Amino acid sequence: MRTTEIALIGAGPIGIEMAVALKSAGIDYLHLEAGNIGSTMQWWAPGTVFFSSSDRIEIASLPLQNEHQGKTSREEYLSYLRTVVLHYKLEIETFTRVTEISRQTDGSFILQCRRSNHGVGGPEELTCNHPVEDHKELLHELLEPIAAKKLVLAIGDMHLPRMLNIPGENLPHVSHYLGEPHQFFAKRVFIVGGKNSAIEAAIRLARTGAHVTLCYRGNELDSKRIKFWLYPEIMSLIRKQKISFYNNATPVHIESSSTTIRQIDPSTKETADLKIDTDFVLLLTGYTQNPEIYRQLGISLSGEGNKPDFNPQTMETNIPGVYVIGTGSAGTQTAGSTEFIETSHVHVERIMAHLQGKNPPVAKLNPVPEREI
Ligand SMILES: Cc1cc2nc3c(=O)[nH]c(=O)nc-3n(C[C@H](O)[C@H](O)[C@H](O)COP(=O)(O)OP(=O)(O)OC[C@H]3O[C@@H](n4cnc5c(N)ncnc54)[C@H](O)[C@@H]3O)c2cc1C
Missing domain, CATH: 3.50.50.60 (FAD/NAD(P)-binding domain)
Structure with a gap:
């Protein structure tokens, strides 16, 4: 069994931003991702552009520049994420899908992982999401379990189509x-x-x-x-x-x-x-979050969109030591999205403050996304 202080699940932009913060603070963590980094953007159509202006989707204080001064494209952002990972020398265990998490009597967690060939979401997700017993042939190798004291769930919210x-x-x-x-x-x-x-x-x-x-x-x-x-x-x-x-x-x-x-x-x-x-x-009628991992952990979920409940100053859920960040913290975003990359940077700051016993960051509790031209 491998052990770690923190298991960080998901390497979308916010998971990567969290990894940089943990690494910079010298905190022991393991970073697991079902696909490759940025797998949500990977399944967007080629040439899709972000609605946010580039500076608002920058992560970990690394500037995001392009040659046209316009909105960032999917391709530019994937390239940017690769640069962030290389620049900060992040170690991310890609193509590793966390399939089950159990809570131990001492409050720590055991994660079961399987090798996978794509991220959680996108067209391939529909074929791998059938009940395990019906589709054993689709399952990949079981990997060594991981024992973690704390969890940061950066799992996103676009797992399955509606x-x-x-x-x-x-x-x-x-x-x-x-x-x-x-x-x-x-x-x-x-x-x-x-x-x-x-x-x-x-x-x-x-x-x-x-x-x-x-x-x-x-x-x-x-x-x-x-x-x-x-x-x-x-x-x-x-x-x-x-x-x-x-x-x-x-x-x-x-x-x-x-x-x-x-x-x-x-x-x-x-x-x-x-x-x-x-x-x-x-x-093209939207996407939903799969709240299976939240349910396994006993995280309380609210409303139609199964939004995980958490302390807005620390991002900690009702399960001590389990944090939710990024779009994953919003559940299925039913009546118009409420969390984006640009609203989620502060999630990382809140968790870091809590882990390090500091006061929560002085920032608006719910920053409003700026939809500028
Ligand atoms: C067309 C389009 C345009 C968009 N434009 C913008 C924009 O302009 N600005 C903006 O802020 N947002 C935009 N978004 C939304 C954007 O996709 C999200 O804001 C962003 O991806 C959220 O980042 P995240 O890190 O929270 O989650 P994600 O990027 O979704 O990352 C979650 C990661 O977790 C992994 N994961 C999930 N479960 C597991 C598991 N069990 N084991 C291992 N790994 C797991 C997934 O594979 C995935 O890589 C857009 C979305 C779409 C579809």
């Missing part, structure tokens, strides 16, 4: 992830959703030369819930009929070359079904 549970959702031409836009050139793509992921995909695919249909359950797209530079563009593409738009509509059945939607007339409540020819279907 499923629609309609017939045909599992067909091979249906996905919950955009992926490489080029694959949709000159194809009929049916996109479901009305927030950033769906709107961004609709615009990018229309520009790529796909024939895009956008299906949204609301009456009209909500400018407050769409990146403000995307909203005028999507409205213009719809107006010019470069994107077909069905509002008050939900898909009810997907077949190999068509999708049936049910549209409701908001005034009469009458419904009508319509079959639309489609080559590909993208169900």
Whole structure:
């Protein structure tokens, strides 16, 4: 059995920022990550850009520069994360998935880990998330268990897609992830959703030369819930009929070359079904957190999104010695996201202060993300 003072789980930006703080303070820790570093950004479509300005997603005091002075792209940020890890000489045990954590009578923890071939989240997660007993062949080698006195959980919040549970959702031409836009050139793509992921995909695919249909359950797209530079563009593409738009509509059945939607007339409540020819279907209706590790530990969870309860000054949960940070501390972000990279830097400071017996940092308890241009 390996032993450590602190097991840090997750090497997204906030997990990496935490690792730098622990290393700099000379605290013994082991850092475990199911995929490679930044695995959440790894599954974003190529060329996706952050909405935050670059300085707000910098971590561990290392500047993030680019040659165009605009928003940072997925590729630039992955490269930046590699630089941070190299610069601070961080040791991260990548492709190591923590599958089970048990609490011992003395208050310490035993972690069971397996070798894995991807991060928690992204298209591969759907195939590995089946019950263990049904899919033994998908499991990887069991690694030596780890005994830890404390845990920092930086596990993120986009583990699984929000499923629609309609017939045909599992067909091979249906996905919950955009992926490489080029694959949709000159194809009929049916996109479901009305927030950033769906709107961004609709615009990018229309520009790529796909024939895009956008299906949204609301009456009209909500400018407050769409990146403000995307909203005028999507409205213009719809107006010019470069994107077909069905509002008050939900898909009810997907077949190999068509999708049936049910549209409701908001005034009469009458419904009508319509079959639309489609080559590909993208169900971009958001992602959920898998709270399994929180449940194993007995962390109390609140609300629809299973948000872990924690002390906002220390980030410690109701289980002594277990901390949650980053977007993982928000559970499934249901009514618009509340935690981002930019709101989470202070989480690291709070934990460090608590570990070192210092007063909590003088910072706003809930910093508001600045959505500047
Ligand atoms: C298209 C898009 C654009 C975005 N733009 C922005 C933006 O502009 N600004 C912003 O702040 N945020 C943005 N976000 C949100 C951003 O992805 C998150 O803010 C960021 O990833 C959170 O970092 P994190 O370290 O908390 O979690 P993550 O980056 O999600 O990292 C969590 C890590 O934990 C690992 N993990 C989970 N469970 C286990 C386990 N059991 N064992 C081992 N490892 C595990 C995962 O593999 C993952 O690598 C955007 C998201 C999307 C989808």
